[in-house]
Amino acid sequence: MASSELLLSLLKNHFGYDSFRPNQLAIINDLLDGSDVVTIMPTGGGKSLCFQLPALAKNGTAIVISPLIALMKDQVDALRANGISASYFNSSQPPELQQETLDDFTNGNLKLLYVAPESLPLLDNALSGIDISLIAIDEAHCISSWGHDFRPAYVQLGYLKKRFPAVPVIALTATADKATQQDIATLLNIPKAKFHVSSFDRENLYLEVRPGNNRINQILNFLEEHPDESGIIYCLSRKSTEKIAEKIKSSGYDAAAYHAGMSSQERSKIQEEFINDRTPIIVATIAFGMGIDKSNVRWVIHYNLPKNIEGYYQEIGRSGRDGITANTLLFYSYADIIQLRQFIANVDNAEVQHAKLDRMQQFAEALSCRRRVLLNYFGEHYTENCGNCDICKTPPTYFDGTILAQKVCSAITRMKEQEGVGLVIDVLRGAKNAQVYDKNYQHLKTYGSASDVSWKDLQQYIIQLVNQGVLEINFREHSRLMLTPLAKSILFDGKKVSLASIQVKQEKLEKERKKTTKKSGLFEQLRILRYELAQEANVPAYVVFSDATLKELEEKKPTTEQEFEKIQGVGQAKMEKYAATFISEIKKYTASKKTKVLTHLKTWTLYNEGLTVGEICEHRELAENTIYSHLLKIYDEGEKSLNLLDFVSQDEVAQINKAKNELMDAEGLKPYFEYFKEKMPYWKLKMGLFLIEKEGAVVQK
Incomplete structure (x- = not known):
């Protein structure tokens, strides 16, 4: 296994960072030890580094299975900008470029080769004579029919471990519930894989849900408050994307529609314009964005309700990947629920999809901290509110719901965690229906213990307990309610529970306008310089430097190479390419600021000389x-x-x-x-x- 000193040296020289993010080093060491790994890490958490760095530390070439051409191109551009030999292979390339890539691959000139699962058979002969360092399978949730983005071509990938048993396999995804996580390990034939499940918490994302009325005006107000920022608006239909994009353009913003009905050339052009900051706003169906490594997306708006929390989480995760504050806004109306139910009515796993849509609806209607709802859904049982969502900013009225929570948890326990929400409510309210009597639930001690609470209110309280992580829903087994460890502490350890009072929410259509924070002059100048350098190199702007690196340059204003090298995101390759240019820009800005600071003194001098x-x-x-x-x-x-x-x-x-x-x-x-x-x-x-x-x-x- 490589030493810590070597790994830190590779990290700084090639990626410009002085330390690893949470979980990265443990994952890298497991791979270097030869173990298979399943990695669940949120978007922006640094998944790619988990296989890119071991690829540098090991002999041979890493094979990276990636679902989209755009993702391959982005990552390869970024690797090459960092001085790493990498390429990608797919069916869209002209034959001469495919051959050139194959030659580099078979001659051992590449540290990483990206390939789509559909194109993998074309490399079959070449794989036999190559020293493969590791196999990385990105967006691994695509292998599971329980996942939100099933892709049949991924199912064949299980043969790789059988063919190369000594080569470590790493499967990576940002979104996978428990059922999907288990499918990934089983279907890829890596049953002994070590699981690394990072926190799903993206603290820098502000989570907000608004009622879905007058959405266009609300979006235009939002854009006015976030000028010159890059963002994505997701819609359910192709027609909506075009209609909304036109309205935004007519209001003076640069925007483009994107959907699967366009030709591949049109889609590629629009995606390229977005990645390169020429079109800052994209209005798209969910066909857009998967794997796009654009770090400076500052906001994501959902014009319609997504069909499940996994998809929603993945889509909002495309904003704020650089760690800087980003905004997410979801519009919600019951009309979206009706439309989504029609979409999933005839799919193979309709029962599961309906249950997941219910959880998405419950998130939108939540009266408790939205971040807790998200994290609890993915199995992280948080009890503290985040302070960075609309519910935390404007909380509802709460009451001590401990006794009611104990009644609910006790009923579920006595029903052996086998029933869904509806029957649990019937038992708690003492319903005299056939379903209750057929199972003899009328004899349970908790039967009728919450008869003073209306059916609808009790349903809302149970949803709150699910959202707070006290209960969970087992989608695979008829959506039965189950207790979490938190429920046991409420039943046996006296842990208190706060529930929000059920009342008709008076939605404020006019939100308090946030003061627009103008970007600093230096940040803007560095952003323009970055854009120009990216245009010259024909790469996206964030490949040169992320917004986070520009922010640090703005803050520290390095004027020597020694100071510049200490900035996060500045590796050896970028140091050699860009240090002199950026230092020159910083010096120019600093000198101009000094001149501006003196301008009021010139006025004072003239005033003292007696001028009016x-x-x-x-x-x-x-x-x-x-x-x-x-x-x-x-x-x-x-x-x-x-x-x-x-x-x-x-x-x-x-x-x-x-x-x-x-x-x-x-x-x-x-x-x-x-x-x-x-x-x-x-x-x-x-x-x-x-x-x-x-x-x-x-x-x-």
């Missing part, structure tokens, strides 16, 4: 508002010889204070400007508010 504000405007060719802002800045920096009341009178300050009291929490100066019927200039309003808020000015007449 009007004369200074003329001399410096600047607007009156700018000159008064300079003088206010001088005063704020401590120049108390300057008297602001020379510019704004006490009477005017009093009027501004009166407006402030009437306008309450008005944001910005525009409401004040309109209050005074546009007769009091912005600079005077700014000075008056400064005197009131910062100086505690006497404002009485």
